Amino acid sequence: MFAYTARRIVYVIPIVLSVALVCFLLVHITPGDPLVAVLPADASQELAAQLRTAYGFDRPLPVQFGLWLWRALHGDLGSSIATGRPVLSEVMRAVGNTVMLAVAAAMIGFTLGLLFGLIAGYFRDTWVDKVATSVAIAGVSLPHYWLGMVLVIIFSVQLNWLPAVGAGPGGSGAWAWDWEHLRYLVLPAITTSVIPMGIVTRTVRALTGDILSQDFVEALRAKGLRETEVFRHVVKNAAPTALAVMGLQLGYMLGGSILIETVFSWPGSGLLLNSAIFQRDLPLLQGTILVLALFFVLLNLLVDIAQAAIDPRIKRS
Amino acid sequence: MSIMTDAALQAAPTTKARGYWSTVARRITRDKVSMACAFILVLIFASALLAPWLHLADPYQGSMIRRLRHIGAPGYPLGTDELGRDMLARLIYGGRLSLIVGILPVILAFVIGTSLGLVAGYVGGKLNTAIMRTVDVFYAFPSVLLAIAISGALGAGIVNSIVSLTIVFVPQITRVAESVTTGVRNMDFVEAARASGAGPFTIMRVHMLGNVLGPIFVYATGLISVSMILAAGLSFLGLGTKPPEPEWGLMLNTLRTAIYVNPWVAALPGAMIFAVSICFNLLSDGMRSAMDIRN
Numbered sequence: 001m002f003a004y005t006a007r008r009i010v011y012v013i014p015i016v017l018s019v020a021l022v023c024f025l026l027v028h029i030t031p032g033d034p035l036v037a038v039l040p041a042d043a044s045q046e047l048a049a050q051l052r053t054a055y056g057f058d059r060p061l062p063v064q065f066g067l068w069l070w071r072a073l074h075g076d077l078g079s080s081i082a083t084g085r086p087v088l089s090e091v092m093r094a095v096g097n098t099v100m101l102a103v104a105a106a107m108i109g110f111t112l113g114l115l116f117g118l119i120a121g122y123f124r125d126t127w128v129d130k131v132a133t134s135v136a137i138a139g140v141s142l143p144h145y146w147l148g149m150v151l152v153i154i155f156s157v158q159l160n161w162l163p164a165v166g167a168g169p170g171g172s173g174a175w176a177w178d179w180e181h182l183r184y185l186v187l188p189a190i191t192t193s194v195i196p197m198g199i200v201t202r203t204v205r206a207l208t209g210d211i212l213s214q215d216f217v218e219a220l221r222a223k224g225l226r227e228t229e230v231f232r233h234v235v236k237n238a239a240p241t242a243l244a245v246m247g248l249q250l251g252y253m254l255g256g257s258i259l260i261e262t263v264f265s266w267p268g269s270g271l272l273l274n275s276a277i278f279q280r281d282l283p284l285l286q287g288t289i290l291v292l293a294l295f296f297v298l299l300n301l302l303v304d305i306a307q308a309a310i311d312p313r314i315k316r317s
Numbered sequence: 318m319s320i321m322t323d324a325a326l327q328a329a330p331t332t333k334a335r336g337y338w339s340t341v342a343r344r345i346t347r348d349k350v351s352m353a354c355a356f357i358l359v360l361i362f363a364s365a366l367l368a369p370w371l372h373l374a375d376p377y378q379g380s381m382i383r384r385l386r387h388i389g390a391p392g393y394p395l396g397t398d399e400l401g402r403d404m405l406a407r408l409i410y411g412g413r414l415s416l417i418v419g420i421l422p423v424i425l426a427f428v429i430g431t432s433l434g435l436v437a438g439y440v441g442g443k444l445n446t447a448i449m450r451t452v453d454v455f456y457a458f459p460s461v462l463l464a465i466a467i468s469g470a471l472g473a474g475i476v477n478s479i480v481s482l483t484i485v486f487v488p489q490i491t492r493v494a495e496s497v498t499t500g501v502r503n504m505d506f507v508e509a510a511r512a513s514g515a516g517p518f519t520i521m522r523v524h525m526l527g528n529v530l531g532p533i534f535v536y537a538t539g540l541i542s543v544s545m546i547l548a549a550g551l552s553f554l555g556l557g558t559k560p561p562e563p564e565w566g567l568m569l570n571t572l573r574t575a576i577y578v579n580p581w582v583a584a585l586p587g588a589m590i591f592a593v594s595i596c597f598n599l600l601s602d603g604m605r606s607a608m609d610i611r612n
Binding site for chain 2: 014015018019022023026027029030137138140141142143144145146147149150152153157158251252254255256258259262263273274276277278285289292293296297300
C-alpha cells in the first residue's frame with residue numbers, strides 16, 4: 001500500500017507542473033495588454049513601461065514562468081489588480097464557502113443517487129427502475145443554472161419560503177450554523193446536487209446490474225445466503241467504482257461552481273472567478289483557477305489511494 | 318465437410334443475414350423514446366433553420382409599452398421579454414446560435430479527437446505517450462472550469478466560446494478513440510491487412526476507422542448534451558454572444574431581472590436548453606443499446 005501511494009504521488013508531480021503551466025499561459029493567450037485593467041486610459045508611455053517592469057511582463061516567457069512558479073510554491077500568487085490584496089488569501093476565503101456548498105450538495109446528491117441506483121439496479125426493467133432512470137437522465141440533462149432560477153421562482157418569488165440570493169441575512173459574509181443561515185444554503189445545495197445525483201444513479205444502476213448477473217451471486221444464493229447477505233456482497237463489489245465516480249463528482253462541484261454561485265450570488269470561488277473575469281483581474285483569475293485545479297488533482301489522488309485501499313486488485317495492476 | 322459448406326452456401330441467400338448497421342438502424346427505429354427525441358430535435362432544428370419563413374414577429378423589434386407580457390397574451394403566444402420583444406420569435410431564432418455554439422464544438426472535437434486517438438492508438442510507443450500525457454493534463458481540470466478559464470482569458474464572443482468548448486472536448490474524445498483503437502489494433506484482420514502489404518494510412522482509414530467510429534460517435538452524441546448546457550452557460554455568464562442577439566443562455570441571463578414580474582416567461586429559454594439536452598442524451602442512450610447487439 002505504501003509503495004502504491006508513493007508511486008501515485010510521484011505520478012502527480014508532472015501533472016501539477018503542467019497544470020501550473022496551463023494556468024500561467026492563460027494570461028498570455030489573453031488578447032491585448034494584461035495591464036489594461038490597472039492602467040488609466042491616459043497613462044503615459046513611461047508609466048506603462050514602469051508597471052510592465054513591476055509586474056515582470058517585460059521578461060522572456062520561460063523566465064516569467066520560472067519566477068511565477070517559484071513564488072507560487074512559496075504561497076505567493078501575486079496580488080489582485082482590483083483590490084490589491086494577496087490572491088491566495090482572497091481565494092482561500094472564498095473556497096471555504098464553495099467547499100461548504102459542495103459538501104452539502106454531495107450529501108443530498110450521493111445519498112439519493114446511491115439509493116435510486118441500487119433500487120433501479122435491483123428491480124431492473126420494473127416501473128421503479130423506469131422512474132429512477134428518468135429522474136437520473138433529467139438530472140444529467142438539466143442546465144443547472146436554469147434549475148436554480150426555477151427553484152428561486154417557486155420557493156422565493158411565489159412561495160416566499162427561502163431567500164433567493166446570498167449566504168446570510170443582510171448580505172453579511174459571516175457564516176453561522178443556525179437556521180437563519182442554513183436557509184440560504186438550501187436552494188444552492190439542491191441545485192448543485194442534481195447532476196451528481198443523476199450520474200451516481202446511472203453508475204450504481206449499471207454496476208448493480210452487472211454484479212447481479214455474475215455467477216458468484218448465483219453461487220451465493222445457491223449456498224442459501226439470505227438476500228440481505230447477498231446485498232452486502234453487491235455493495236462491496238460496487239464500492240470501488242462508485243467511490244471513484246463520487247470523488248470525481250465532488251471535484252466537479254468544487255471546480256464547476258461558477259454558474260450556480262452566479263445565480264445565487266453565493267460568495268465562493270466561482271463568484272470570485274466571475275468577478276475576476278469581468279474586471280479583467282488576471283492574477284486573480286490565474287490564481288483562482290490554479291487553486292481549484294490543484295484541489296481537483298489532490299482529490300483525484302485521494303480517490304485513487306482510497307480506491308486501492310478498499311480494492312486490493314488495483315494495486316497489483 | 319464439403320457437403321456442409323455447399324449446403325450452407327445454398328441456404329445463405331434465403332436466410333440473408335442483416336448487416337450490422339442495418340440491424341442497428343432497425344433496432345433504433347423501433348425504440349419509441351429515441352424516435353420521439355429525434356422528432357423533437359428535427360422540429361427544433363427545422364424551425365431554427367426556417368425561422369425567416371415562419372411569419373414570426375421581428376425578434377429584435379422591442380417596445381417599451383409591451384414589456385413582459387404574460388404567456389398566452391393576445392398576439393404574443395409566449396409573452397414578451399424585458400424589452401418587449403416577442404418571446405416565440407426570439408426562442409425560435411435563438412435556436413440558430415444556441416445550436417451552432419452547442420453542437421459545432423462537439424463536431425470539431427469529434428474530428429480532431431478521433432484523428433488524434435486513432436494515431437495514438439495505432440502507432441503506439443512514444444507518440445502515444447506524448448498524445449495521451451498531454452490529454453491527461455486537460456483531465457486535471459473540471460470541464461466547466463476549463464471552459465470558463467479559456468473563455469474568460471480569450472474574452473467574450475461566439476468564436477471564443479466554440480474554441481474553448483472544442484478544447485474541453487478534444488481530450489475526452491481522444492481518450493475514447495485511443496482506447497477503442499488499441500482494442501481493435503491487435504485483431505487478426507488488422508494483422509492480415511498488414512501482412513498483405515497495406516500501409517499504416519490505408520489500414521487506419523480502410524480497416525480501422527469503420528470499426529472505431531461507432532463507439533466514438535455514441536460518446537460524442539452524449540457530449541452534445543453537456544456542450545449545449547456549457548455553451549448556454551457561457552452566454553449566461555456573459556462570455557458568449559452579445560445583446561441584442563437572440564441566444565438561449567443570454568436570454569436567460571437578461572431575463573433574470575424579470576423573475577419577480579413575469580417568472581415563467583423568464584424560465585422559457587432554459588426549457589429549450591433542457592429539451593435539446595435531454596433529447597440528445599436519450600438518443601445517445603438509445604443508440605448505445607441499439608449497437609449493443611448481444612442483448
